[in-house]
Amino acid sequence: MDATELEWHRGELTGYCYRMLGSGFEAEDAVQETFVRAWRTYDASRGPLRSWLFHLATNICLDMLRGPQRRARAMDLGPAAVPGAELGAPLPPERWIHPIPDSRVSPEDLAVARETVRLAFVAALQHLPPRQRAVLILRDVLRWSAAETAVLLSTTVTSVNSTLQRARAKLPAVEPADLEVDEELLSRYVSAFERYDVSALVSLLHEDATMSMPPFTWWLRGRESIRAVLLASDAPCAGARLLPTRANGSPALGQYMDGRAFALVVLDVAGGLITGVTTYLDPGLFPFFDLPMSFAHALRTEG
Template sequence: MGHGASDRGDRDLVDATRLEAHRAELTGYCYRMLGSGFEAEDAVQETFVRAWRTYDPGRGPLRPWLFHLATNVCLDMLRGPQRRARAMDLGPAAVPGADLGPPLPPERWIHPIPDARIVPEDAAVARETVRLAFVAALHHLPPRQRAVLILRDVLAWSAAETATLLSTTVTSVNSMLQRARAKLPAAGAADAEVDEALLSRYVAAFESHDVTGLVSLLHEDATMSMPPFTWWLRGREHIRAVLLASDAPCTGARLLPTRANGSPAFGQYVEGRAFGLLVLDVADGRVAGTTTFLDPGLFPFFDLPMSLGHALRTRR
């Protein structure tokens, strides 16, 4: 027993290591397909389970087989009729004073994902193709077109490789890619590198509820949204009006930095407790959009504490 079990354990250890080597890129792929970091991780785990059961070196290299399995898992998970979206995709901008309206269920929203879970070989490419706006744009496409566009244009798979993965023809892949490119909405540009001084000024203004200072850092047509509510704003002056009329409900808030979707992000704490995850879109040296996910359940996913210690709550 001892020798045979040892051999089997060594083989399993090698196989597990080989699978783990692909976790980050598979998570990034599944996230683009599904629009939820939690669902992407579930999809990768299911992919690994299926790989344990089905992979045979005679099929060819492990990586294409993993992507084949991951695509099937994602397509199975995307059989529902509704797509995930951002507030800006669901209706027109609100006017200051408008009611937030009822919240929508979690499955209707594009959710954020920590950069640390999708670290790719080419970080610059990954940042552009996991931004919230780009992922939301992908979700305008039918699932198979979405898969083709991600594989061809994001991950640089050839038409032949993509056809094999999807069990179809090169002609079909090229046709789906052409249709997907035509349908894909523009996602807007973002700064490749964000000025840390800009972020410092943003945090200082936010934490002191300095509306004038905060608004001065925004683009004139900046957006602000707060999932799970469909309410959202466009325009610096509308944002200013709402912030001034809000009677500083988040006075004393603190921001703890993190990274989400290739963008700067912050855990927002109110009275020392987890409140929401704030993701910034930065373009041309200014804040082009803010999305605050009002879900403290995201904090452990981003390795953020659920509450702040006394020293941090009282820092100057």
Template structure:
């Protein structure tokens, strides 16, 4: 029905009507490009380029607008993925560190899976279905696949395109699509499930303990096998005991922080302010009612993407 409406109305006021119809697809396209690229910034760049190309080239007689947009977005993403290195999480790059080990040399931003706001990639009508497929671990797992296999798996298993639709989009055959999907499924690393809903009381306890630097309470909220990482460093920890040891030895560097809640990658997240200045974005993964993973991004440049202010009243520093 929307495509018929587009054919009927583009001619009346082509610029305004085409722009309106293009914008209807922005969230879905951004989610697709994010899964392909592993970066919210790059995903938005890719979508913008696809929309510009669609503005210049779309003809309603050619076929549905949505299919043409995904064709363009796929080509943009494949072009952007020609480099030799894939984005990853710290856990993909080496073994867990031991408490007391140095952080090491930071890696450049293009090496990391970056977080993305839920609102940019999840359709409110489909948020429960899409949440699992934008988790940091799942997006990192996708990066192990060759780009075309990655596109096939996302289109078929995440966005539920048919094999025929996917073949048309990729200018290939149904048999080729089915073969690529089979190989992608076999090669995709497994990811552990997370809680669909997170207990708000858990998050409240976490915020209170974090802002007071209450180490014992913070550690009590972790699973025994919890992980903690801190981009842009490959250093990461596994296990409640290791996290506890590092927190006790670190002389409370984040005491007095303020946490502002946001949503990232289908998970609760927080903008962390230190002395009133943006310091880090913290993404929480919760499983079994406890914190299973904490990924800290030491990049204040992420704050505008999440609509977070660039200054915030600091909390009073406390000793517990």
């Protein structure tokens, strides 16, 4: 085994750990710890390297999930706010589902199961106990057999099948999303946002669209509620600039205010309309997504 062999598995392992943990940063930490332990423990008598890596990664994730609180989206934490309601106090970072760049997950993983890295699906997984979560991801997302999963978890095929049945029954339903990016829709959204054209912006939203802004639990549901808030907010994002990226198999945008990194915006799209806007008010995400910390730097790089 050498470093090249380990790196070949990084994307797939990162996707697995991300679904388990709900944080791209924690997923990368888990994968790195998996590699460290693999260097110390692997030999060919244990079986294929891939199986051993997933065995190690699963145990590491289960250890990391021993805390009492699960990660969530704002929509999972309480009812929608009414226009005019206060944002409230922010919650600490460990309470939130965080986004992950598409580039950190293997292309094969995204092509086969793009919807299973979307924010809504990852949030739904957090409702499952960790062991049920692992079985469902291994069986239904990564398509491991019941026998392979049983060996990995040191249990029986009967136990795996029973756990999978319970996990499927408990997993909350997730609305489907468009698999391909509508570049024209994205371009219209960027133009409307940068001009702070509320009418144009709202016209791109589904009537039941949601809007949230981690780390605040405040969130909105419905095109009209979003319109009301945008019109009453004294144009706080006027003059913002956006740079495109990809997160969780979805279009995303780095938002810059006064030329400086401000927020990462992740869009959910279905039926040719935007169904969800999640704005992460955390400039610390920009390096993770290979986005520059200033818009001026982006222009110099491009030009």
